[in-house]
Amino acid sequence: MDKNTSIHDAEFHRSNRVDRKREHVRALFERADVLLSPMAGVTDMVFRAVCRDHGADMTYCEFVSADGIIHGNPATRELMELAPGESPVGIQLFGSDPNKMGEAAFEAEKLGPDVIDLNFGCPVKKIVKRNGGSALLCNVPLMEDIVKSVVASTTLPVTAKIRLGWSSTSLNYLEVTDMLQQAGVCAITVHGRTRDQLFNGEAAWGPIAEMKAAASVPVVGNGDVCSGEDYLRMRRETGCDAVMIARAAIGNPWIFEEIKAALAGEPYTRPGVARIIDTLVDHLDREVALKGPRTGISRMKKHFGPYLKGYPGISDLRKRVFQFNERDEVVRALLAYRDSYEDLRAA
Ligand SMILES: Cc1cc2nc3c(=O)[nH]c(=O)nc-3n(C[C@H](O)[C@H](O)[C@H](O)COP(=O)(O)O)c2cc1C
Structure with a gap:
């Protein structure tokens, strides 16, 4: 006892x-x-x-x-x-x-x-x-x-x-x-x-x-x-x-x-924009699979800012993304952001 x-x-x-x-x-x-x-x-x-x-x-x-x-x-x-x-x-x-x-x-x-x-x-x-x-x-x-x-x-x-x-x-x-x-x-x-x-x-x-x-x-x-x-x-x-x-x-x-x-006891590197966007897309896809495109995209609203905190142009990206009702449109915008960010960094 x-x-x-x-x-x-x-x-x-x-x-x-x-x-x-x-x-x-x-x-x-x-x-x-x-x-x-x-x-x-x-x-x-x-x-x-x-x-x-x-x-x-x-x-x-x-x-x-x-x-x-x-x-x-x-x-x-x-x-x-x-x-x-x-x-x-x-x-x-x-x-x-x-x-x-x-x-x-x-x-x-x-x-x-x-x-x-x-x-x-x-x-x-x-x-x-x-x-x-x-x-x-x-x-x-x-x-x-x-x-x-x-x-x-x-x-x-x-x-x-x-x-x-x-x-x-x-x-x-x-x-x-x-x-x-x-x-x-x-x-x-x-x-x-x-x-x-x-x-x-x-x-x-x-x-x-x-x-x-x-x-x-x-x-x-x-x-x-x-x-x-x-x-x-x-x-x-x-x-x-x-x-x-x-x-x-x-x-x-x-x-x-x-x-x-x-x-x-292993070293760790925080993810860069490419991995962040990959995970965002994966997160979005799971939401869409569960709730359908409209609700799924809407439920992602609260996650966008935190995932991309500190990256430039996020409020613009959010505004653009949340006009869309289709998963593919959102993903295209995210991938374009990723590419433009990579270009920005390379320049
Ligand atoms: C947005 C938000 C929602 C929370 N909701 C709950 C909850 O439903 N139940 C709970 O026990 N604690 C809740 N908490 C408290 C957290 O579980 C945790 O105890 C607190 O944030 C301290 O941990 P952290 O320093 O890792 O954030 C919430 C905290 C935040 C920021």
Whole structure:
């Protein structure tokens, strides 16, 4: 029995096969060094596939609301859509009602993810106002009820993603870690910021190391890892079992290759315009195959800028590309951009 697990929790763990689920997650993290974070508006099925092909060992759908799942909301359903055979992948839920969260986990399991992840870190006002995301860091007993309800409602391992606390004066990551473990969570991801920090300042990695030292389940470190070097430093300084990457992957699925190269001690060169355009075309083709040309092209809008960040003439290219309704027209414009850029460089 875990040194912190009471007799009552031990019975809960036994009846919900927590030990077996933990073994499964531990094995998963033994093979997974770097994960793509859940990101609202970003980590759809196609983006996850692109990142996986560039080295992400595990991916997550963006967070989905328990209410949306229970009401059979088609938009929510689409956010949780998994590709055939997609694995390992997590579906992340948010909400504040333990019964609804349990019901939502039961429904989400039917879609075939490897884990159900619980969002206890989202800082966005709309979510926090309804007691979801990081608001739950201020109500650990309610968080515990949610976790237990979800653990008891799904046969899948349950994981959680937290921040360090609500604010610098209410840091409670160790208390929360302890509670999450007792409540049956199989791994914890921690973003090294408080809710009050939003995305400002630097992520603190010291607390991630403290959590790792205190936890008996795998701890995934998250926050400000933007290069292979950052990755190695986070692993070294915190001892975390894996690292989750969010913003550095937007428009840059090669971050995962860079990290894999760093892990192997190999040199890495960031891609030039030709490779970027090839990947953009591949990304576009997957969108078009899934959603058809019009919707597929429209869904690419948010990716264009980030992929080509720093390159000249991007807003013109975007304007031109988004007038088109056909895949071939978009690709022609992209290839022409690539050639003109190469000419520019050669001149
Ligand atoms: C656009 C965007 C959307 C996000 N959506 C989610 C989400 O749905 N669930 C979640 O747990 N975190 C979400 N996050 C937070 C990230 O997963 C991650 O914790 C945070 O960005 C810190 O990691 P980074 O420094 O690698 O970006 C989001 C972040 C961004 C930038």
